[in-house]
Amino acid sequence: MLVEEVKLIQYRNYKELELQFHPKLNILVGENAQGKTNVLEALYLCAIGKSFRTNKDQEMINMVKESAYVKVKVKKQTDKVDIEVLLNKEKNKKIKINKLSLTKYGDLLGNLNIVLFSPEDLKIIKEGPSERRKFMNNDISQILPKYYYTLNQYNKILQQRNKILKDFRGKKFDLEIWDEQLVNSGTWLMIYRRNFIKRIALLAKLTHRKITDGLEELEIHYDSNIKVKDNDEFEEIKNKFLKQLKENKDLEMMRRLTLTGPHRDDMIFKINGLEVKNYGSQGQQRTAVLSLKLAELELMKGEVGEYPILLLDDVMSELDGKRQNYLIQNLKNVQTFITTTIIEPLNIKNKQQHKLFTVCNGEVSTISSK
Numbered sequence: 001m002l003v004e005e006v007k008l009i010q011y012r013n014y015k016e017l018e019l020q021f022h023p024k025l026n027i028l029v030g031e032n033a034q035g036k037t038n039v040l041e042a043l044y045l046c047a048i049g050k051s052f053r054t055n056k057d058q059e060m061i062n063m064v065k066e067s068a069y070v071k072v073k074v075k076k077q078t079d080k081v082d083i084e085v086l087l088n089k090e091k092n093k094k095i096k097i098n099k100l101s102l103t104k105y106g107d108l109l110g111n112l113n114i115v116l117f118s119p120e121d122l123k124i125i126k127e128g129p130s131e132r133r134k135f136m137n138n139d140i141s142q143i144l145p146k147y148y149y150t151l152n153q154y155n156k157i158l159q160q161r162n163k164i165l166k167d168f169r170g171k172k173f174d175l176e177i178w179d180e181q182l183v184n185s186g187t188w189l190m191i192y193r194r195n196f197i198k199r200i201a202l203l204a205k206l207t208h209r210k211i212t213d214g215l216e217e218l219e220i221h222y223d224s225n226i227k228v229k230d231n232d233e234f235e236e237i238k239n240k241f242l243k244q245l246k247e248n249k250d251l252e253m254m255r256r257l258t259l260t261g262p263h264r265d266d267m268i269f270k271i272n273g274l275e276v277k278n279y280g281s282q283g284q285q286r287t288a289v290l291s292l293k294l295a296e297l298e299l300m301k302g303e304v305g306e307y308p309i310l311l312l313d314d315v316m317s318e319l320d321g322k323r324q325n326y327l328i329q330n331l332k333n334v335q336t337f338i339t340t341t342i343i344e345p346l347n348i349k350n351k352q353q354h355k356l357f358t359v360c361n362g363e364v365s366t367i368s369s370k
């Protein structure tokens with residue numbers, strides 16, 4: 001799939017902007033703080049329904065305005081989709097697909113699939129488990145919208161259960177009704193995550209082997225909070241989840257928090273048997289993320305039947321020449337958007353088809369198009 005056009009009105013530092021994109025490679029070049037990432041963020045908003053930089057929709061509205069508007073025209077193998085997002089400082093955002101308003105945000109997912117790679121993604125490897133859960137949640141929701149709904153349901157039940165635990169003042173009460181619901185949706189989340197990680201791990205391993213000329217073996221494992229076996233089915237997982245909840249109940253009541261369940265899941269990344277988080281060099285960590293991102297592209301292609309679009313926000317300068325080359329060479333069939341402050345180090349061969357935009361203080365002009 002590809003984005004043919006984007007239109008922005010009062011979005012961040014753009015008054016009004018319309019851009020036609022190249023079907024292959026689009027490079028946005030400009031100094032810091034000019035508005036390059038804002039364009040990528042707008043594309044992401046139309047794909048996922050939120051920003052990758054903030055949880056507050058209002059921040060995307062131009063500071064001195066009350067509302068903002070983004071529209072993208074998406075071309076898929078078999079049809080075209082127009083996605084519009086209207087942000088308002090006072091009201092919830094409105095999303096339209098082909099002019100029809102959505103009643104559930106989840107229905108947006110799958111209309112425009114996207115893989116984002118930014119320096120922030122190193123957090124997936126380096127930082128705490130919440131970054132890895134965010135990665136799983138974002139990716140699985142895109143390929144399996146029912147995951148998104150199950151996750152929302154699980155989080156609501158979790159909130160309720162936590163509230164009961166928090167308000168507990170020595171009175172007798174029963175958590176069992178919440179346990180049953182938590183376990184039901186939580187078990188599905190675990191099954192979806194386990195399947196997803198199994199598939200992405202294999203793809204990332206093959207890519208990593210290629211990038212490192214066979215020197216490094218990347219392993220990615222699902223580290224589920226509920227101790228289950230690899231081949232356990234729904235009922236077995238559910239029973240183990242319930243058992244673990246029961247065992248932890250005293251501790252939970254003492255801590256007044258739900259300590260058991262997939263909201264505490266994690267993923268483990270290893271290179272040649274050693275955990276990348278603790279033992280990997282900076283370069284190895286970057287390469288592992290690159291392998292993961294390329295694996296995401298292939299996984300989405302396998303699921304959806306066509307490649308998602310790829311946003312590379314400021315990452316080229318983080319990769320050495322060899323990795324840049326590998327990336328560019330492997331993106332031939334993927335519509336790609338690159339932001340960069342300097343164009344020279346990019347290994348874009350002259351022959352390669354692309355469109356080059358300069359971004360300066362909320363204005364964009366096309367420099368070249370091949």
Ligand SMILES: Nc1ncnc2c1ncn2[C@@H]1O[C@H](COP(=O)(O)OP(=O)(O)OP(=O)(O)O)[C@@H](O)[C@H]1O
Binds near residue numbers: 031039
């Ligand atoms: N809500 C807003 N209203 C107006 N301007 C905004 C708003 N949010 C951000 N900006 C402006 O947008 C600019 C930053 O844009 P962006 O993050 O796209 O920069 P960039 O070109 O990607 O820079 P860098 O190379 O540093 O990453 C800044 O000038 C900032 O003041």
